[in-house]
Amino acid sequence: MHKLKSIFVKIGLVMAPIVLLLDLLVLALTYNITYENNLEICENRIRNAAQMMVEYCESYNLYENMEPKGYSREYDEICKFFDITYIFVVEPDVETNSETYLAIGFGKDALQEAKDTRYPGVKVEGFLNESEIEAYNGNTDGVIRHESGWAGESLICYMPCMNYYRSSDQTMQKYDTPLIVGAELSLNRIVESFQQRFQGIAILTVSLTLLMVVVFGVILYWRVSRPIHRISSRMSGFISDRKKGIKKLEVKGNDEFAQMSRAFNTMTEEIDTYIRDIDALTREKHTHETELNIARRIQKGLLRPDCFHNDSVAIDAYMLPAKEVGGDLYDYQVLDDGRVFIAVADVSGKGISAALFMAHAVTLLHQIILTEPSPAEILSVYNNTLVTQNPGGMFITTFLAVWDPATGELTYSNAGHNIPYILADTLIALDGAHGVAAGLFEGEEYENATVMLREGDTLFLYTDGVNEAKNTESAFYSTERLEEKLTLCSKTNPCDALHIVLDDLTAFTRGAEQNDDITMLTLHIKKPVAETTLSLRSELSQLKVIKDAIAALDVSDEVKMSIQLAAEEMFVNICSYAYDAVGDVTLTIRPESEGVSLTFVDSGMPFDPTTDLPDIDEYDHDHAIGGLGRFLTFSVADRYQYEYRDHQNVLYLFFSEVTANDRFENA
Amino acid sequence: MTVLKTLDGDTLTIAVDGWIDTLTAPQFHDAVQDLEGTKTVTLDFEGVEYISSAGLREVVALFRAVSAQGGNFSIRNVATGVRDVFTLTGFDKKFEIRAD
Numbered sequence: 001m002h003k004l005k006s007i008f009v010k011i012g013l014v015m016a017p018i019v020l021l022l023d024l025l026v027l028a029l030t031y032n033i034t035y036e037n038n039l040e041i042c043e044n045r046i047r048n049a050a051q052m053m054v055e056y057c058e059s060y061n062l063y064e065n066m067e068p069k070g071y072s073r074e075y076d077e078i079c080k081f082f083d084i085t086y087i088f089v090v091e092p093d094v095e096t097n098s099e100t101y102l103a104i105g106f107g108k109d110a111l112q113e114a115k116d117t118r119y120p121g122v123k124v125e126g127f128l129n130e131s132e133i134e135a136y137n138g139n140t141d142g143v144i145r146h147e148s149g150w151a152g153e154s155l156i157c158y159m160p161c162m163n164y165y166r167s168s169d170q171t172m173q174k175y176d177t178p179l180i181v182g183a184e185l186s187l188n189r190i191v192e193s194f195q196q197r198f199q200g201i202a203i204l205t206v207s208l209t210l211l212m213v214v215v216f217g218v219i220l221y222w223r224v225s226r227p228i229h230r231i232s233s234r235m236s237g238f239i240s241d242r243k244k245g246i247k248k249l250e251v252k253g254n255d256e257f258a259q260m261s262r263a264f265n266t267m268t269e270e271i272d273t274y275i276r277d278i279d280a281l282t283r284e285k286h287t288h289e290t291e292l293n294i295a296r297r298i299q300k301g302l303l304r305p306d307c308f309h310n311d312s313v314a315i316d317a318y319m320l321p322a323k324e325v326g327g328d329l330y331d332y333q334v335l336d337d338g339r340v341f342i343a344v345a346d347v348s349g350k351g352i353s354a355a356l357f358m359a360h361a362v363t364l365l366h367q368i369i370l371t372e373p374s375p376a377e378i379l380s381v382y383n384n385t386l387v388t389q390n391p392g393g394m395f396i397t398t399f400l401a402v403w404d405p406a407t408g409e410l411t412y413s414n415a416g417h418n419i420p421y422i423l424a425d426t427l428i429a430l431d432g433a434h435g436v437a438a439g440l441f442e443g444e445e446y447e448n449a450t451v452m453l454r455e456g457d458t459l460f461l462y463t464d465g466v467n468e469a470k471n472t473e474s475a476f477y478s479t480e481r482l483e484e485k486l487t488l489c490s491k492t493n494p495c496d497a498l499h500i501v502l503d504d505l506t507a508f509t510r511g512a513e514q515n516d517d518i519t520m521l522t523l524h525i526k527k528p529v530a531e532t533t534l535s536l537r538s539e540l541s542q543l544k545v546i547k548d549a550i551a552a553l554d555v556s557d558e559v560k561m562s563i564q565l566a567a568e569e570m571f572v573n574i575c576s577y578a579y580d581a582v583g584d585v586t587l588t589i590r591p592e593s594e595g596v597s598l599t600f601v602d603s604g605m606p607f608d609p610t611t612d613l614p615d616i617d618e619y620d621h622d623h624a625i626g627g628l629g630r631f632l633t634f635s636v637a638d639r640y641q642y643e644y645r646d647h648q649n650v651l652y653l654f655f656s657e658v659t660a661n662d663r664f665e666n667a
Numbered sequence: 668m669t670v671l672k673t674l675d676g677d678t679l680t681i682a683v684d685g686w687i688d689t690l691t692a693p694q695f696h697d698a699v700q701d702l703e704g705t706k707t708v709t710l711d712f713e714g715v716e717y718i719s720s721a722g723l724r725e726v727v728a729l730f731r732a733v734s735a736q737g738g739n740f741s742i743r744n745v746a747t748g749v750r751d752v753f754t755l756t757g758f759d760k761k762f763e764i765r766a767d
Contacts, residue, residue: 540689540690541690543688543689543690544690557748558748561716561717561748564717565717565719565752568688568689568719569719569720572689572719572721616755616756616757617757628720628723628724628756629719629720629721631755631756632719632720632752632755632756635755636755
């Protein structure tokens, strides 16, 4: 966790200087105002003192009552009374800018030097200032002068004594010259004591401010910072602490934090419930998915393998449910007399309900194919059985056909399903014998239709998931595009129609969500070709025979090399593992219309070489070396199929000439 | 199949002609056993038209032996089809395979 730098510390650090500055500003202002007030009081004092002295002068003839140096008790009393420093009366001589002291009194802070040099009769030269002159000229209000002189700072009030004094005979006499009374107050003492007091106040104020800041800080820390810290630490550890059980925040008082704690507790509970719900949902979903995956495998297991080959036909099938399980089905069976039965069906709807209905339908088909003579009759029984066991009112469109190798005739019947095609010289749509979808109406009759399916032709069955597949722009794949592709296939590569359409469909729908199950099935009637069957012993020396037979094939060198590689690897595999000693191996090499197929048959131990192939990206090239042969074989073969039947391992490999060339060009 | 070895200082060139398959792989195996004193081993595959997993194993064994004694190993003049076998199995990432 980061070291916490509290916001209160930050705010405090910014606020403290501001508060102190404000403090000082207020103090300075107060100082100024009170100082001015003080001065005014002092001025009044000296003015009153001067007034009193003027009145005194009007009572006595100062010249006659001049006291000697050191005897000024009377005047000292005035100083004491008004608490001023000096009181004096001078006779000014404007001509010579001098003054002569007639009387002087000293206050308690008068300087000794002044006492020594100023006494009645002393004449001081050049000391007459403009304030004295103003007083001399008749300003009886008193002229206040703020003076900074040899005796420090002082405040003086000058007042003229304009009237005559009262002589002993009670008549008013006039002095020879007007006199000036001066009352002086030394400010040194006043200012000093004022400043001292003020300093006390300032210190007290600043201390109080600081104390308040600290107290405020402590309160904030205890009441705000700590609760926030407590809540935040609970928040940050919410998920990890959850396992230990949820602890609620203590709710104290009724302030914002109590509110916040309550809100936090509520949130905690809600989140906890929410998480529990999600957990439960996830578990449920997981179980559900697992079950669906099992269902998917079971459904796949109900269907026949997606690839079948015998001497006369090749069947390819493909089914991709839109969800885990689907409502499409395909089925085929090769009967003992060589007849081939095929079917494609599509249950209304999709998902689990459709899948269950499909399972029922496919099982039913398996059973009745063998008991009924023709597609129409099979459909009829199929329909009647489904009607009686269909509480959900579902229906299933079904196309059924039987191909007879003896006549080359394809007999088919259609219960509301998409029209299939035959890829012959042109594209033929099988639009006959079209009846109602199965599962709805009991006793429905179906018809048979017949068409020729010749050697080299391919029958293409599909469900509407193909033509109604949508791309990212919501456009349908469309029957037109399907027909176009199939027409092209009929001219170039009819036996591989399913994979060509599938590639085109996949490219078309790339990035779009699949909304319906997609199913396709092709039945290709092979052209009879000259095949080579080699009866071999499981001995490595027999490789020469295989090599010669492959060398004689009429295919490109590249394809020949792939075939040789696969043949060698599989034969060596059989030689090494199939038999304890030596046994028989049959290899059938069959040129097909678009490539070559190999079929290995041996009676050794059952072994499916197509499983557990090494993953070459994770292959340990430095150590393990097993499985490489099998890996190479199934990398170069375009299709392969393994079966264990009648106590024999049957491995079918197909090499397409087209694909092989492509691969080598791309390499 | 024939194997022709040319030693030039500590460089050994092994020219192979023909198929290296299950039947000829033991012959190849015997031919490349004595490597003492060689630093660089180059397989010249100009005459090799075909190789199967048996041949692949022998080539890989040789590569390991050369690597074990700190030498360099490469294959040159590899035809496309043979190269594909090395590419499919991922061995082209282990040692240098050149077309010329």
